[in-house]
Amino acid sequence: MDRTATARRLRQTQTLAERILWKLVRDRRLGGFKFTRQRPIDRYFADFVCEARKLIVELDGAAHDGREDYDHQRTETLKRLGYRVLRFPNARVLADPGGTADDILAALRAVRP
DSSP, X not given: XXXXXXXXXXXXXXXXXXXHHHHHHGGGTTTTOXXXXXXXXXXXXXXXXXXXXXXXXXXXXXXXXXXXXXXXHHHHHHHHTXXXXXXXXXXXXXXXXXXXXXXXXXXXXXXXX
């Protein structure tokens, strides 16, 4: 399957936490910053990306349990490409979506282009 089709499939099969966060960041709703979702970067697909600030937001659910080494390698690769990576457990987004959005906004504002 090509990368565009894979990204499209991932967008269509989002977790509840991903759907909630997408509602908060889409259409420049979070501080006027543009986000895309399930964006192919290198050999990975980033959950949410703000290119203007080179920020990737990753949500970790049950699929990430026991995959710490993979996640670490992925994060290091993305950092080498110039991105900052924020990780949140799905449970955090579900329990406190506003607080999660506040943390993302603080990270966006912490670095100027």
